[in-house]
Amino acid sequence: xxxxxxxxxxxxxxxxxxxxxxxxxxxxxxxxxxxxxxxxxxxxxxxxxxxxxxxxxxxxxxxxxxxxxxxxxxxxxxxxxxxxxxxxxxxxxxxxxxxxxxxxxxxxxxxxxxxxxxxxxxxxxxxxxxxxxxxxxxxxxxxxxxxxxxxxxxxxxxxxxxxxxxxxxxxxxxxxxxxxxxxxxxxxxxxxxxxxxxxxxxxxxxxxxxxxxxxxxxxxxxxxxxxxxxxxxxxxxxxxxxxxxxxxxxxxxxxxxxxxxxxxxxxxxxxxxxxxxxxxxxxxxxxxxxxxxxxxxxxxxxxxxxxxxxxxxxxxxxxxxxxxxxxxxxxxxxxxxxxxxxxxxxxxxxxxxxxxxxxxxxxxxxxxxxxxxxxxxxxxxxxxxxxxxxxxxxxxxxxxxxxxxxxxxxxxxxxxxxxxxxxxxxxxxx
Amino acid sequence: xxxxxxxxxxxxxxxxxxxxxxxxxxxxxxxxxxxxxxxxxxxxxxxxxxxxxxxxxxxxxxxxxxxxxxxxxxxxxxxxxxxxxxxxxxxxxxxxxxxxxxxxxxxxxxxxxxxxxxxxxxxxxxxxxxxxxxxxxxxxxxxxxxxxxxxxxxxxxx
Numbered sequence: 001x002x003x004x005x006x007x008x009x010x011x012x013x014x015x016x017x018x019x020x021x022x023x024x025x026x027x028x029x030x031x032x033x034x035x036x037x038x039x040x041x042x043x044x045x046x047x048x049x050x051x052x053x054x055x056x057x058x059x060x061x062x063x064x065x066x067x068x069x070x071x072x073x074x075x076x077x078x079x080x081x082x083x084x085x086x087x088x089x090x091x092x093x094x095x096x097x098x099x100x101x102x103x104x105x106x107x108x109x110x111x112x113x114x115x116x117x118x119x120x121x122x123x124x125x126x127x128x129x130x131x132x133x134x135x136x137x138x139x140x141x142x143x144x145x146x147x148x149x150x151x152x153x154x155x156x157x158x159x160x161x162x163x164x165x166x167x168x169x170x171x172x173x174x175x176x177x178x179x180x181x182x183x184x185x186x187x188x189x190x191x192x193x194x195x196x197x198x199x200x201x202x203x204x205x206x207x208x209x210x211x212x213x214x215x216x217x218x219x220x221x222x223x224x225x226x227x228x229x230x231x232x233x234x235x236x237x238x239x240x241x242x243x244x245x246x247x248x249x250x251x252x253x254x255x256x257x258x259x260x261x262x263x264x265x266x267x268x269x270x271x272x273x274x275x276x277x278x279x280x281x282x283x284x285x286x287x288x289x290x291x292x293x294x295x296x297x298x299x300x301x302x303x304x305x306x307x308x309x310x311x312x313x314x315x316x317x318x319x320x321x322x323x324x325x326x327x328x329x330x331x332x333x334x335x336x337x338x339x340x341x342x343x344x345x346x347x348x349x350x351x352x353x354x355x356x357x358x359x360x361x362x363x364x365x366x367x368x369x370x371x372x373x374x375x376x377x378x379x380x381x382x383x384x385x386x387x388x389x390x391x392x393x394x395x396x397x398x399x400x401x402x403x404x405x406x407x408x409x410x411x412x413x414x415x416x417x418x419x420x421x422x423x424x425x426x427x428x429x430x
Numbered sequence: 431x432x433x434x435x436x437x438x439x440x441x442x443x444x445x446x447x448x449x450x451x452x453x454x455x456x457x458x459x460x461x462x463x464x465x466x467x468x469x470x471x472x473x474x475x476x477x478x479x480x481x482x483x484x485x486x487x488x489x490x491x492x493x494x495x496x497x498x499x500x501x502x503x504x505x506x507x508x509x510x511x512x513x514x515x516x517x518x519x520x521x522x523x524x525x526x527x528x529x530x531x532x533x534x535x536x537x538x539x540x541x542x543x544x545x546x547x548x549x550x551x552x553x554x555x556x557x558x559x560x561x562x563x564x565x566x567x568x569x570x571x572x573x574x575x576x577x578x579x580x581x582x583x584x585x586x587x588x
Contacts, residue, residue, distance in 0.1 A: 008525075008527070010524055010525065010527075011524070011527065011529060011530075013532065014523075014524045014527075014529050014532075015516075015524060016532065017523075017524075017529035017532030017535045018506075018516065018520040018521075018523045018524045018529060018535060018539065019506065019507075019510045019516070019520065020465070020466025020505065020506040020507055020535070020536040021466075022532050023465070024468070024533065026468075026469060027459075027465040029460075029463070183567075184567055185531070185533070185567050186468065186470045186476060186478050186531065186533035186534050186565065186566070186567050187468070187470065187531070187533045188469075188470070235531060236468070236531050236532070236533035237530075237531040237533060237567050237568060238531075239567070265469075267472065268470070268471040268472060268473060268475075268476075
């Protein structure tokens with residue numbers, strides 16, 4: 001124990017929290033500030049034929065309206081596939097089409113409702129397995145499967161799974177289905193934008209990833225980094241949801257057009273319905289195990305429902321390659337991972353996304369394998385745990401392995417007496 | 431049409447012009463710049479907008495502003511003295527790590543303060559019940575209960 005380790009340390013911003021003086025983005029108000037409300041798609045999939053904002057523009061109290069054609073730079077962010085304001089193709093219900101700035105939110109909302117939108121509704125697809133069929137409605141013109149560098153699936157092959165199954169005494173097959181989650185932080189998405197005294201576009205942001213977002217926003221605004229000032233750092237809960245922007249781009253474009261301070265905040269309902277989610281995953285595992293406890297093979301098919309746009313879908317599926325066999329030395333691993341577009345809100349990061357999802361599946365699979373050979377679930381994990389020098393499914397060589405030591409400590413803390421032959425094991429040797 | 435609303439806010443008399451459909455939260459945050467009550471859901475679910483009305487915790491987002499005419503409203507700003515001395519519960523929340531993002535903290539503190547004003551020695555169940563309307567997505571409930579118990583047991587008293 002030293003000065004810090006093992007000692008309670010007060011949160012450095014804790015005094016601000018307990019006195020109510022911490023300033024969050026919605027606490028920022030500026031003189032003459034306008035409020036934004038967005039027109040959102042009422043359909044899950046469709047084509048916009050016409051958009052007439054004149055009735056909104058002419059309403060008393062309205063300062064301005066923006067649509068796709070008001071965006072100074074590229075109308076795309078993230079994998080540059082997601083529009084700030086949709087011009088033509090609607091891919092999920094609630095996508096932003098236009099935004100109104102007015103003296104207050106009630107007036108802005110009233111003006112939004114005056115916008116005339118002619119939209120041709122098309123048949124959507126929600127189920128990722130339906131979306132994978134060749135004749136499914138296309139969420140995207142290029143098809144519903146994300147193109148990895150290994151084709152329309154992430155391919156991972158280590159060893160030979162057929163050989164692994166042949167060596168196994170028992171085979172266990174199981175499907176794991178995981179649903180979408182919302183982050184639901186206490187603070188909904190919000191941004192305040194204005195032109196500052198140095199003629200920079202200043203934006204108060206709830207971003208969890210300010211520099212990442214800065215590089216995405218500059219092409220939208222057609223401004224160099226030196227002309228965009230993202231002010232942030234205080235987040236009322238993010239949990240990954242604030243790795244994604246919901247307000248910053250719209251508020252920035254509006255501030256540039258009107259040269260006025262604007263605030264764009266989502267209601268709780270909008271935040272829940274239209275912000276990004278932890279994407280849904282399905283994993284089909286087929287695994288082999290010998291009677292002595294050695295896992296011989298995992299064959300895994302993964303389907304990740306990434307919603308209407310890409311953002312981190314590819315990254316999620318890539319990450320699973322490292323984790324799908326758990327921290328265990330499995331000689332034969334086969335994986336086909338799909339990232340599938342559906343007409344749903346966008347899937348993105350949330351609290352260990354992809355990792356916890358595939359770990360949930362792989363750890364239950366370990367229990368089922370133990371059950372199949374009548375072995376204790378602790379023992380199968382000790383037998384297969386990574387030792388220094390083992391290789392992960394990605395051929396990455398394990399260094400400083402620590403599962404065995406961690407499990408011994410966990411058992412001790414939980415009052416579980418492990419048998420001597422497990423206690424004698426070490427991550428340093430097999 | 432706007433009306434003059436007069437009430438006592440953190441010990442001071444205030445007069446403010448309000449619309450009949452303005453909530454107390456709208457008036458506090460948007461008109462009076464009292465920013466500790468937070469707009470978490472605006473539908474009475476999350477408790478981040480909690481204030482004390484005549485000592486009772488209420489959701490200011492569900493309280494029509496005109497209904498507090500002549501009444502006493504307190505927010506967490508009322509509990510820190512000019513010298514920056516904290517209320518024992520503020521001190522305990524800080525020391526027990528009962529805050530993470532901090533967005534729910536003012537509301538949860540006010541529910542706790544109201545509890546101890548009425549019931550200085552609550553049971554653990556009474557503490558849990560008292561803060562059950564204050565959602566914390568970071569999950570600081572355990573630390574909050576421990577902080578309130580510590581104050582009830584005399585910690586932080588001079």
